[in-house]
Amino acid sequence: MTEVKVSPLAPEAFGVVSTVAGVRLATAAAGIRYSGRDDVMLAELPSGSSVAGVFTRSLCTAAPVDWCKHALATTSGRGRAIIVNSGNANAFTGAAGYRAVQHTAESVGRALGAPAHEVLVASTGVIGEDLPTGRIDGALGGLVAGLAPADPSAWEAAAAAIGTTDTFPKGASAPVAGTSAHVAGIAKGSGMIAPDMATMLAFVFTDLAVDPQTARECLAASVERSFNRITVDSDTSTSDTVLLAATGTSGQPATLHLADLRAALDAVTLDLAHQIVRDGEGATKFVAVTVTGAADDAAAEAIARTVADSPLVKTALAASDANWGRIVAAVGKAGQRADRDRLSIWIGDEQCADGGLPRPGYSEQRATEHLLGDEIELWVDVGVGDGEAAVWTCDLTHGYIDINAGYRT
Amino acid sequence: MTEVKVSPLAPEAFGVVSTVAGVRLATAAAGIRYSGRDDVMLAELPSGSSVAGVFTRSLCTAAPVDWCKHALATTSGRGRAIIVNSGNANAFTGAAGYRAVQHTAESVGRALGAPAHEVLVASTGVIGEDLPTGRIDGALGGLVAGLAPADPSAWEAAAAAIGTTDTFPKGASAPVAGTSAHVAGIAKGSGMIAPDMATMLAFVFTDLAVDPQTARECLAASVERSFNRITVDSDTSTSDTVLLAATGTSGQPATLHLADLRAALDAVTLDLAHQIVRDGEGATKFVAVTVTGAADDAAAEAIARTVADSPLVKTALAASDANWGRIVAAVGKAGQRADRDRLSIWIGDEQCADGGLPRPGYSEQRATEHLLGDEIELWVDVGVGDGEAAVWTCDLTHGYIDINAGYRT
Numbered sequence: 001m002t003e004v005k006v007s008p009l010a011p012e013a014f015g016v017v018s019t020v021a022g023v024r025l026a027t028a029a030a031g032i033r034y035s036g037r038d039d040v041m042l043a044e045l046p047s048g049s050s051v052a053g054v055f056t057r058s059l060c061t062a063a064p065v066d067w068c069k070h071a072l073a074t075t076s077g078r079g080r081a082i083i084v085n086s087g088n089a090n091a092f093t094g095a096a097g098y099r100a101v102q103h104t105a106e107s108v109g110r111a112l113g114a115p116a117h118e119v120l121v122a123s124t125g126v127i128g129e130d131l132p133t134g135r136i137d138g139a140l141g142g143l144v145a146g147l148a149p150a151d152p153s154a155w156e157a158a159a160a161a162i163g164t165t166d167t168f169p170k171g172a173s174a175p176v177a178g179t180s181a182h183v184a185g186i187a188k189g190s191g192m193i194a195p196d197m198a199t200m201l202a203f204v205f206t207d208l209a210v211d212p213q214t215a216r217e218c219l220a221a222s223v224e225r226s227f228n229r230i231t232v233d234s235d236t237s238t239s240d241t242v243l244l245a246a247t248g249t250s251g252q253p254a255t256l257h258l259a260d261l262r263a264a265l266d267a268v269t270l271d272l273a274h275q276i277v278r279d280g281e282g283a284t285k286f287v288a289v290t291v292t293g294a295a296d297d298a299a300a301e302a303i304a305r306t307v308a309d310s311p312l313v314k315t316a317l318a319a320s321d322a323n324w325g326r327i328v329a330a331v332g333k334a335g336q337r338a339d340r341d342r343l344s345i346w347i348g349d350e351q352c353a354d355g356g357l358p359r360p361g362y363s364e365q366r367a368t369e370h371l372l373g374d375e376i377e378l379w380v381d382v383g384v385g386d387g388e389a390a391v392w393t394c395d396l397t398h399g400y401i402d403i404n405a406g407y408r409t
Numbered sequence: 410m411t412e413v414k415v416s417p418l419a420p421e422a423f424g425v426v427s428t429v430a431g432v433r434l435a436t437a438a439a440g441i442r443y444s445g446r447d448d449v450m451l452a453e454l455p456s457g458s459s460v461a462g463v464f465t466r467s468l469c470t471a472a473p474v475d476w477c478k479h480a481l482a483t484t485s486g487r488g489r490a491i492i493v494n495s496g497n498a499n500a501f502t503g504a505a506g507y508r509a510v511q512h513t514a515e516s517v518g519r520a521l522g523a524p525a526h527e528v529l530v531a532s533t534g535v536i537g538e539d540l541p542t543g544r545i546d547g548a549l550g551g552l553v554a555g556l557a558p559a560d561p562s563a564w565e566a567a568a569a570a571i572g573t574t575d576t577f578p579k580g581a582s583a584p585v586a587g588t589s590a591h592v593a594g595i596a597k598g599s600g601m602i603a604p605d606m607a608t609m610l611a612f613v614f615t616d617l618a619v620d621p622q623t624a625r626e627c628l629a630a631s632v633e634r635s636f637n638r639i640t641v642d643s644d645t646s647t648s649d650t651v652l653l654a655a656t657g658t659s660g661q662p663a664t665l666h667l668a669d670l671r672a673a674l675d676a677v678t679l680d681l682a683h684q685i686v687r688d689g690e691g692a693t694k695f696v697a698v699t700v701t702g703a704a705d706d707a708a709a710e711a712i713a714r715t716v717a718d719s720p721l722v723k724t725a726l727a728a729s730d731a732n733w734g735r736i737v738a739a740v741g742k743a744g745q746r747a748d749r750d751r752l753s754i755w756i757g758d759e760q761c762a763d764g765g766l767p768r769p770g771y772s773e774q775r776a777t778e779h780l781l782g783d784e785i786e787l788w789v790d791v792g793v794g795d796g797e798a799a800v801w802t803c804d805l806t807h808g809y810i811d812i813n814a815g816y817r818t
Contacts, residue, residue, distance in 0.1 A: 056741075057742070057744070058738065058741030058742050059740075059741050059743075059744070059745075059746070059747050059749065060737050060738065060740055060741030060747065060749045060752070061741070061749070091734075091737075092734065092737050092749075092752075092762070092765065092766065092767070093766070094750060094764075094765050094766045095750075126734070127734030127737060127738070128733070128734055128737075128762070128766075128767045129767075237738060238737065238738055238741050311720070311809070311813070312813055315809070315810055315813035315814040316813070316814065318810070318814045319814035321814070324537070325500070325501065325535070325536030325537050328469050328500070328501050328536060328537075328647065329467065329469070329536070329646060329647055331468075331469055332465075332467030332468050332469030332470070332647050333466070333467050334468075335466070335468070336468075337468070338468055338469065340468065340469045340470070340501075341503060341504075343469070343501075353501070353537070355503070356501065356503050357501070357502070357503045357537075358501070358537045358538075396810065397810065397814075398807055398810050400720070400724070401724055401727070401805065401806065401807050401810060404720070404721055404724035404725070404728075405724045405725065405727045405728035405730070405806075
């Protein structure tokens with residue numbers, strides 16, 4: 001097995017993630033699969049907190065995803081706790097898997113004096129193995145005793161506990177302008193599901209008072225522009241989960257600060273999403289693909305995603321090869337309206353193609369210089385309308401193959 | 410650049426491809442991009458021959474694709490010649506590219522005494538560079554003088570001339586039962602477009618008498634079950650072209666032998682399609698993905714394609730890792746109806762999963778033994794209906810990265 005090194009695209013250090021009033025965090029080493037590290041995270045929320053969720057579009061969902069959907073529907077978006085384990089995804093585990101997640105929710109609820117339906121659960125790790133619920137039960141006393149305010153050091157410990165193949169913990173926060181409240185969150189993920197220990201999870205919190213309906217709307221819109229705009233390998237997990245919890249502890253209602261809440265939430269989700277890309281398996285370059293001139297924004301997104309998912313584009317980027325013909329091919333296969341004879345392509349600031357032809361005076365050397373860096377910008381204008389979108393990805397390298405070929409043994 | 414070695418999945422030798430009466434072939438070295446090899450192929454057809462075409466679904470089509478569509482529409486499916494060059498795709502070349510293909514068709518037509526619209530043209534190679542038509546013109550006299558019956562050695566030379574990154578020439582033939590006629594064809598392709606020198610081209614011929622409408626119907630149906638069921642890297646070329654030419658020289662009408670024509674045509678297109686997969690860039694394993702139990706055949710194909718395109722599945726296969734959790738995840742993301750709790754999965758003859766759970770008694774060792782071979786069969790039953798489909802692919806290895814990262818320089 002390849003030695004795990006921190007991604008070359010990682011931030012220098014875990015940033016200072018702001019305290020969110022009302023949230024208490026704890027982590028513990030339950031020994032579910034890993035040894036020598038924490039693998040369970042508990043977040044406690046005050047009574048009356050709102051919780052909204054966005055889940056994987058996979059049709060083969062893991063049991064905790066089914067549970068969270070059921071729980072949020074039952075409570076109409078209220079929650080008292082979030083418990084997350086790493087090392088076992090509790091996916092492809094049938095009815096026993098659902099009983100396991102229900103058991104965990106009941107245990108946590110009992111320990112905190114909350115109904116089971118107000119306990120959200122997420123699991124990430126191997127697929128097809130029964131979740132050892134006894135180990136989580138065994139860790140629960142220590143977790144509850146260890147609950148402490150969600151301050152910068154607690155966020156970092158929580159982010160580390162939920163990681164699997166992640167090479168660095170991921171956290172971000174932003175103040176809600178005009179209020180004393182903050183939005184803060186943690187995430188994990190280093191491939192869409194790759195290898196099968198990985199999954200995208202994110203837990204975002206605010207001390208603003210947000211009603212469940214508003215929380216759902218804000219979260220859905222924010223996820224659409226962040227976590228749904230990244231792709232490492234085009235693979236989707238059975239367990240992808242994003243939760244937003246609002247404690248209301250700051251006393252300020254979101255209804256008076258909605259635009260500011262949205263801005264802070266978007267900043268946090270986009271930051272976390274970009275950190276996931278920066279931890280993409282084998283990634284050596286962070287790549288922004290921007291498409292303009294599409295029929296509409298959805299068409300632009302589809303084209304940008306096709307470029308970002310193209311193995312040929314991604315291998316060319318890994319080699320700093322200004323092979324824009326592969327971008328043309330990706331645009332062509334996206335199935336969206338594009339005018340071949342009005343297509344323009346930029347690599348960094350260098351325009352390669354203009355009006356469907358190689359641009360006279362195009363400097364491959366200048367394009368290559370941009371590609372030799374580790375922050376890459378590709379821009380394609382498809383010449384038919386006003387739609388635009390950006391998608392973020394990373395390059396495809398030997399490291400990806402190393403990590404994913406024969407990982408388990 | 411990596412040294413090019415013949416794919417480990419290549420046939421031992423170019424098979425004996427049957428003569429097709431009426432077809433004459435020639436090849437020449439025009440020096441378009443390569444040196445020391447033939448890079449132009451001319452196929453001459455007798456007057457009155459039918460030609461049908463199926464082309465890339467890319468919206469950024471190359472000029473020769475536009476020309477062929479226009480020519481076949483103009484002649485209602487008649488043709489006298491097919492000329493193919495390798496080394497330059499004449500793609501992303503704007504109006505000049507279209508003039509270049511028209512010029513080539515006119516030159517060939519003049520040399521053979523045929524209207525330009527009865528000359529079909531295909532090009533494969535680099536994108537965004539002007540086609541050096543003078544070099545094709547210069548080779549034309551020799552090509553016409555060298556035309557000879559399409560016998561086994563002529564087929565092999567023709568197959569070699571149209572190749573780019575191919576590591577072996579691809580040909581196949583089958584008799585049309587109950588007649589003296591044959592179906593024979595050649596193809597090139599070693600990635601969907603990967604690297605940008607590659608594209609899927611296939612030219613199939615029969616000496617049965619087939620009217621243009623029947624030729625179109627038979628070809629479309631056959632391509633749907635062969636070339637459209639393979640995937641190397643999910644990338645689509647700007648130039649993909651399949652042509653079927655029927656000379657009628659055998660004197661037997663297709664209308665009396667339609668089922669036999671279809672059977673022979675399907676055998677040839679599937680054989681050629683599988684040869685393309687066997688030349689997949691970096692491929693070390695030939696993989697058949699069969700899906701049953703889907704809502705309908707189209708749903709089954711979509712699920713099979715998602716499994717076949719998953720980088721995680723393909724890297725696991727490269728490592729002979731029986732990581733069926735990745736197959737579950739791929740099924741889940743396909744967006745087609747599947748019953749997670751009735752899902753069954755086989756690797757070779759070994760059933761891994763049954764009814765949405767790991768099968769009791771599943772032997773990972775037996776599954777791994779199958780995966781250590783180079784002919785892999787995956788079978789997934791999704792438990793909701795009668796739809797079924799097969800898709801063929803190869804594994805994803807370091808070789809793919811080697812070939813595609815920085816190929817051009």
